[in-house]
Each structure stands twice: as C-alpha cells, then as structure tokens.
Amino acid sequence: MKTLAEILERALPRCIQQGRDETLLLPSTESDIALALELAAAQGARISPPGAAPVEGAIRLDLRRMQDILSVDEISRIVHVQAGATLAAVETTLRRRSLTLGMAAESLEPPIGEWIAGGTRGGRSGEDDPIDQMIAGLQAVLADGRALRIRPAPRRAVGPDLLAAIRGSGGRIAIVTAVHLVARARLDSKELAFLFAEPNAAEATLAWIRGEGVFPARSALIPTAEGMALRIWLEAKGGILAARETLVRRLAEARGGVGIEPAEAPPIPSEAAPAVSGIVEALAKRLDPSGVLGA
C-alpha cells in the first residue's frame, strides 16, 4: 500500500519535500491544499497545518511557496497577502509606502498563517484602540477542501465572527491561505514606561489611559519583582502626541507610577500559545470528522 507521501508526490509533483525530521507538503495554490486534504482524508491520514504542534507521522503543510503580496489597497490601507509570507515581509512592503503594521519588530518573524493559527501574538489590540482591527478579511480552506472567504470589511454584523474560531486554533478549523491586513500610517511616536509598586494601580492606569481616549498604539503590563511595569507606545501627529503624552504621565503619576526610561523598562515576556477553547475544539470535530487537520 502506498504512503500518503507517495500518493501526494504523484498527485502534486514537486510538492513533497523531505525535511530534517518530517515530510513537508509545499503547495502553490489553494487547489493544491484542497486536493491534498482530500487524498489524506481518503487514506485516513493527517496533514499538520501551519502553526500546529508537530505530530509524528503527519505530513506538515508548509506555505513557503504562497507568500505573494497580492495587492496593496492604499486608499483603505489594506494589504492582501498570502499566508506563507512573514509579517516582516509585509512590513517591508508597507514601509515603502510610509505605512506600518504597528507591531514590535520582534513579533514580525512568523509567517502569517502560523501567526494566526498561534493566536496572533504581538498583534495590535482592540483594547487599545476600539475602532482598529488588524485582520479585515481572509481566505482559507476547510478540512473538506471547500474555500472559506471572509471579505474585507471594516466591521460587520452578519453573525458570529469566525476569525475568533480560526485565530489560535492551531489550524484545526481551517488552513488560512491569504489575509487582508490593515496597516496604519507611520506617525510621530513616543514610548513611555512606568513602574508601580501595586499591580492593581498599573492595571487601573492602563484602564484610565484607554478610558480617557488616549488610544495607545500598543501597551503592555509586565509583572516585576517589585510590582508591575506599564509600557505605552503612542503614535500621533505632533500636537496630539504631546497632549496624549501629558495625559498619560498625569494618569500614571496620580496612581503612584514612577516614570523610567523606556530602555530601562523590563522586556515584554513572550506569550504562551493560548489553549484552544472547548467550543472551538468541538467545532473543529464537526468540520473535520475524519481528523485530517488533527481535530
């Protein structure tokens, strides 16, 4: 009996590559992925999606051949990019247009598909700016090979936000193949950092910074041996930036925060991958009853 790798090699010539510890499937199109899933399901075998934990014997899907920037909508500031591209590659493209993803440099390493499957760690947060969103739409392939399309739109009220199920699911709901990422303008920036003896005071300060309408570009609360550090990144035009900075300092100092140089601030600890919620697991099982994506 032929192995899945042999079957795939025949069906998708030059798409199978032997890696150091595992067999890789390197599709070039969504159709390649759909066909591979169909063949794997027929074999009762499993394909490990980008961002999933390694599984012995599974063929790993690697999207390195799908990393084109498909379009840059400069009016909407949305870049449509294949999921094999890294965030860093997108950032490079955007910077040529004076745009940015607004993420920390150290968070830009992963390919987009893995970043989404792993929970979009380091991405911009709607808690800082409620009207911002980073992912406006996406394309994906379901376990049964069907194409899933969430068209780019600012905000929609057309039922559950399925991105919530896909994000952080380890690829079990769908394999993301392309994404519409929202960029922002590169503006003047300022980083502020404060130390608090009381963690509650640091949390309250951040709540009030957001509550008063400061809209940080990013923020982080970092537990320390002495209490809690608060780091705030502001991006705005000159006068607005100055007003926001003044208010942030006032709010922090009123709650006992002591300003420090950003270079002296503790680093942001790397976040652990979030556990997949029970509801998302149950949904994955319904969408992928044969377990081809590991559900």
Added chain:
Amino acid sequence: MGKFVKIEPIRRDLAAIISGGRASTALVDKIAYARDLWPRHHMLVRGGEPAPSPPGIVVWPGDTREVAEIVRYASERGLPLVPYGAGSGVCGGILPTPTSIVVDLKRLRALRSVDAERLEAVAGAGIIGQHLEDYLGDRGFTLGHFPSSIYCSTLGGWIAGRSAGQCSGRYGKIEDMVLGLEMVDGRGEILRASQGGPDEALLPLVIGSEGTLAIVTEARLRVAPAPRERRFAAYEFPETIEGLEALRHLYQAGLRPAVGRLYDPFDSYMARRGKVKGEPKGGAGAGGQAPGLGTRLLVRALRRPSALNELVELVPSKLFGGAMLILVWESEPSLAEAELLEAKRICAQLGGRDLGEGPGRRWLAHRHSVSYRQSPILAGGGFLDTMEVAATWSRMFPMYLAVRAALAPHVFVMAHFSHAYPDGASIYFTFAGSRSSEEESLAAYDRTWKAALQAVTDAGGTLSHHHGVGRSKAAAMRREQGAAIDVVRELKHVLDPQGILNPGTLIPLEPAS
C-alpha cells in the same frame, strides 16, 4: 415538535420553574410579542395582520438559573425559543411560531457593579439602554453606546445584533465594550466567557449570533469616564465624495472623534431640519402622529420614485447645502482640543467650509429623533426602511453609487455615513416608497431589498454593519458568506444541537451544501 401541541400544560410547567410563575398564554401578550420593529411587520399590521405568527407562550425568567431551566425544558421537548429584549430590532429577528416560547429577559435588568478603578461594569442583559446609561451617568461613567433605539432596546439585544451607537468613533461598537458574558446555550448549560480567559473565543462567536447560539443573560462591560465637555465641528463639502475623503483622512490620521457623520446632500438637508414635528422638548421624538397634508402629498409622490430621484439629482448639491460633516469629541478636553485643531486643518485642506459648532450641537440635541420620522409616512400609506452596510474605503463610493442606482427605480433614497474606521465605513441608506395598494407595497418593498442587497454584495460590501441579519437579509447571506454559513451551522450544532434557539433568523433556511 408536532403540529398539535397542548400549550397549557407547558405553560404550567414553565410557570413552576419561574419565580412568580410568570408565564402567559394571554392573547394580549401573544400579540405584543409576535414581532419586532421590522418595517415589513409594520406593513402587515397596517394591512390588518397585527400578529401574523404569535407565539404559544411568553415567559419572564428572573435570573440565569431560570433561563437555563427553561432552555433545558424546551430542549428536551424540541420547543423553539425566541429570546426577547425590547423588540426594537428592524430586521425580523423576532418571528415566533405557535409553538414558540418567547423568553423576555427584561427582569434581568440590574446594574450589578461598577468598578471605578478598572472602568468595568456588570449588568443584566435585559436592562434598557437608556437606564443603563443613566445608572452609569449617576456614578460618573458612560458606556458610550448610543444607538438611536436607546430608549427601547436592551443590552442583550445590542449584543445579539452587534449593535453600533452614534459615538462609535471613540468607544467602538458593542463588541468592543464586552469584556465577558454569562449565557445559556441551547442545551441549557450556563457558560461564562471572559477576555483573556480560556473561552475567550466564545465572545466574538456569540456576540452577533442573534440569539441563535446562546441566550446572553449578563455582561461585563468596559466603561469610560462620562465626558466632562464636548467639542464640536461641522464642515460643508461640495459633494459627497469630497466629504468622504475628509472622513477617511480624519480616521486614518489617528483622530478619534466620537461622532463622525457625513450626510449626502439631500440627507444633509433633512439633517439640518433637526427635530421632527411635534417632538417634545428634549428631543425624545414623537411617534404615531397622523399624516398631515404634506406627508400625504409626499406619499403620493413616492409612487414615482424614479422621477423623484432624478429630480433630486438635478438639483445642484449646493442648494441642499452640500454634503455636511458633523464631528463631536468626547475625549479628555486637552486631547479633544488637539484633535479638533488637526481635524480643522484636514477639512480645510480638502475644501470643506467651516460651519462652526452649530450643526453639531443641533445634531446632539435631536440625536434620537430621526427614527420617529418613519411614523407619519407609514401612517400615510407609504413604506420606509433603512439599510446599514459597510465596505472598505476604496469600495465605499462605488458601492454608494451602485446601491443608489439599484434602489432608484423602486424607492426614493438618501444616505449618510455615520461609522468610520481607519479601513472603511458604514453607509446608512434611508429609503421610502409607496404604491397604490398594500399588496403592491409589500411586493415593491421586497423587490427593493432584493435589489439593494444584490448591489451591496456585488460591490464587495458587507450586508450589515449594526442592525444584524434577522430574516430581512438571511436570503442574501450565502452570496456574501459562502461556506462560512455552513461553519456557522456547525457551530450551532455544537451549542444548540436541537436547533431550538431563534430558528429562522440569521442562518438561511436551506440545507447545508
């Protein structure tokens, strides 16, 4: 559930579950809970059908535990349940059947706590929006959520429909304010999900699910300090497209005015008229007025929508006062002032004429009035509805034109843009029509919606920004959502395996393909 269901024994069982035995099969309750404010329902009522599909029973549970027991009871018997807030939805999200149990959540109306340090509040899902805002205001806070239905809609209804309020530019939509939910799924299980918690993913899945996945009973919300003062600005642009450019530049520059509303020229003219006739002081609006001569003439003119639209197109935009942009800030005063200065610079650079603070202040005074303009037209025999859709900025103006063109043969149409984001905005179309008979009006209304939704999806927009889907848009969902609809169906199987929660709304009634 079979056709012949004995309702009275079910009512007795449910009354035994609920504190105070609050379960009713009285005709007056069944009529009151038979529908929401979908204008199509209004037309049926006007045509002599006050309750085309009344429920079997209405119940008023007092807490989450009682809701869970009701759901378990219904699940075991396959009885459909319709969660009910204040019935102000406009998309037909409420349409029971004779065996349905309507679950009115308004007894779950407590503001349980306000955390002044963390800026959080916990409230029952049945609380009326204005009451919630009043209670928060008494303590110096605001939720920042001001839909025009605020007097007659509930927190749970907002969450079910992914509602947006007039100040969305600063506070976001309701999904941005929810930090946690308590809910009952279709199996009668009480679920709790919180931002940052293990079931965080459940929040965006249940928010906007229109009562089809779970009944939300309580929410933990992000609140903000109540605005100490506001800043206002208004600009007139020669045409809509220039105003749109200004709106886009403002939000892409990182400015966050709480209110950013651009009216197309005719809607600007209507907006300038401010309050409605007969409106009580304070701007609460005046519903149910009898149509005057002017309204009767207007309704007659609406029978020729193409001519009316062409006539308005012929009038130079300037005669209507151009396209008007209203901006209101509610941030901390020094921030608001800094943003206002930058906004003035942007608007002037893009050709806007400064109209001062007046239009913004007038808008604020009459902010909830517009909904009450519908009554005279309906009473006069016409029909009127609104459609709120969204698109990215690059698709915005083409979609505006496409939808106008699609609607023009059927109805008179105007629009404004009232929720802007860095990547796009919502367009709020208002349309009105009239025909010589009730049957023709209904047929024209349905044709209008079909044409409009087709134009939206063809133009790359999304079918709803904040009213939800209900039944009015369900048939068009497949065109926008494709296989995503089937994923939602599977999600419903997980949370509501018997399919008892609000069947027929949101998810189109068709077999999964």
